[in-house]
Amino acid sequence: MKITFILPAIGKKPGKKYIGTWKMEPLTVAVLKALTPPDIETELYDDRIELPNYDTVTDLVCITVETYTAKRSYRIAERFRERGIPVIMGGYHATICPEEAELHCDSVIVGNAETVWQQMIADAKEGRLQKRYIGGVGAYGTHPDKSIFTGKKYLPVSLVETGRGCCHSCEFCSISRFYDAHYHARSHEFIIDDIKASPHKYFFLVDDNLVADRKNAMSLFEKITPLGIKWAGQGTLSMAKDEALLKAMKQSGCELILIGFESLDKDNLRQMNKSFNYALGERDELVKRVHDAGIGIYATFVFGYDNDDEGTVESALEFSKKHNFYTAAFNHLLPFPNTRLYDRLKAENRLLYDKWWLADGYNYGELAFVPKRISPERLSSVCRNARKEYSSAGTVMRRGFASLGRTSPLMWGLFWGMNLRIGGEVDQKMNVPIGENLDELPK
Numbered sequence: 001m002k003i004t005f006i007l008p009a010i011g012k013k014p015g016k017k018y019i020g021t022w023k024m025e026p027l028t029v030a031v032l033k034a035l036t037p038p039d040i041e042t043e044l045y046d047d048r049i050e051l052p053n054y055d056t057v058t059d060l061v062c063i064t065v066e067t068y069t070a071k072r073s074y075r076i077a078e079r080f081r082e083r084g085i086p087v088i089m090g091g092y093h094a095t096i097c098p099e100e101a102e103l104h105c106d107s108v109i110v111g112n113a114e115t116v117w118q119q120m121i122a123d124a125k126e127g128r129l130q131k132r133y134i135g136g137v138g139a140y141g142t143h144p145d146k147s148i149f150t151g152k153k154y155l156p157v158s159l160v161e162t163g164r165g166c167c168h169s170c171e172f173c174s175i176s177r178f179y180d181a182h183y184h185a186r187s188h189e190f191i192i193d194d195i196k197a198s199p200h201k202y203f204f205l206v207d208d209n210l211v212a213d214r215k216n217a218m219s220l221f222e223k224i225t226p227l228g229i230k231w232a233g234q235g236t237l238s239m240a241k242d243e244a245l246l247k248a249m250k251q252s253g254c255e256l257i258l259i260g261f262e263s264l265d266k267d268n269l270r271q272m273n274k275s276f277n278y279a280l281g282e283r284d285e286l287v288k289r290v291h292d293a294g295i296g297i298y299a300t301f302v303f304g305y306d307n308d309d310e311g312t313v314e315s316a317l318e319f320s321k322k323h324n325f326y327t328a329a330f331n332h333l334l335p336f337p338n339t340r341l342y343d344r345l346k347a348e349n350r351l352l353y354d355k356w357w358l359a360d361g362y363n364y365g366e367l368a369f370v371p372k373r374i375s376p377e378r379l380s381s382v383c384r385n386a387r388k389e390y391s392s393a394g395t396v397m398r399r400g401f402a403s404l405g406r407t408s409p410l411m412w413g414l415f416w417g418m419n420l421r422i423g424g425e426v427d428q429k430m431n432v433p434i435g436e437n438l439d440e441l442p443k
């Protein structure tokens, strides 16, 4: 038996390469490969770096579907199904919209694959795939099998999963729905083994909120300290209240942490159910504490809540410049399906498309709803301008020198490459046609 894994791209402009900073190794596929019995032949087409071979000889096609990649996933699936090859879909979007995914494939795995993958393979071998398999939700003990990446060129950073889910419940977040506002820590032994098995020095610890469970986080940081690695991760601003936690993070090799500030406006934070960010106290002081601990910040903001206008984007930009964040993202709000945000905007009749992810002509970087105090087009362009300004030469120089004293020399070296690349990608990302690969010949 042979299984073909496909990781679809969001979309591609004609003759352009895929966004460079997104080309990380797809851990998801390595986990699915690890779950697959060794007697089954496997191959991977990573649509972000190569076109799928629609003529490949295979018995089963497995596609990872995210909301942004749903349209392209369905098109790819159609090509294989025309040849009579069964297609399985799984991942975030297939889990939150199984009825939609089912229209485009033979079988959907809802949730995480670990608990149902063997059954699905047995059924596929016997030609009796079920329409839907209900997988579990948790952090399981599987070592990803990265041999499936052989020959593919990804960014030189290893992804190691440390946990899944988050204890919070922000209105716009897919994760809080997928994991029902629960955090699932992964076994520390597995994490350590994965780190030791990696060929790289830099790690991206894959977690929605590394500090969701303080006790678990402290214990993990202590255990990985002797490994002498450098890592980046993601966690909430609450870490800044906890000096001991910050110290343990730094000692374990944390160089950069992605923090979702989201908004500086109290009412916006309340509306997104993220008041905890405001309640933590003075943000300037919290930022200082993270920086004083020797950790750089990747600050992310989201705009489109009811108090947002050009002024709130400008304030976030000024705040970011003042603190010289290592890097920052100025995103517009996007109603992902099955989030409370989506339901609310739909009830308020503010969605521009019922399903933006499948809509004809919808492009990356565009709004999919009508904000209250600014037009959709204006907000899209104000966010783009903030990204441009934050990556302008003067700002990058100032930030670079500020980060000199903060992070390690290695991380300082990386700063220039990463920020110049992000700056160059601002306009490359705008208007990427969702679901289209314009290099692909029509069938």
Ligand code: B12
Pocket: 009, 010, 021, 022, 023, 024, 025, 026, 027, 028, 031, 032, 048, 062, 063, 064, 065, 066, 067, 068, 069, 088, 089, 090, 091, 092, 093, 109, 111, 112, 113, 114, 159, 161, 164, 165, 173, 174, 175, 206, 207, 208, 336, 337
């Ligand atoms: C690492 C990461 C990235 C990395 C690289 C991703 C990559 N493909 O390599 C970077 C930083 C580049 C990135 C970028 C983006 N990301 Co991202 N990313 C993640 C993150 C944190 C981890 C993904 C991961 O490796 N998980 C570990 C694996 C093992 O778990 P898993 O993917 O869930 O897989 C399990 C199940 O879902 C299921 N499954 C998955 N696929 C399949 C397929 C089959 C056939 C089956 C049976 C089962 C199955 O079984 C798996 C094993 O249990 C997730 C959040 C998360 N916790 O997963 C967000 C996440 C996937 N990203 C998200 C988004 C929105 C983006 C961006 C669009 C952000 C942006 N605006 O720029 C871009 C898009 C990039 C792209 N698609 O090209 C959203 C997707 C939401 C949605 N509804 O689709 C998520 C869920 C984050 C969130 N808070 O909502 N991302």
Ligand code: SF4
Pocket: 165, 166, 167, 168, 169, 170, 173, 174, 175, 176, 208, 209, 236, 260
């Ligand atoms: S804190 Fe972050 S990961 Fe957790 S629910 Fe909110 S946005 Fe999602």
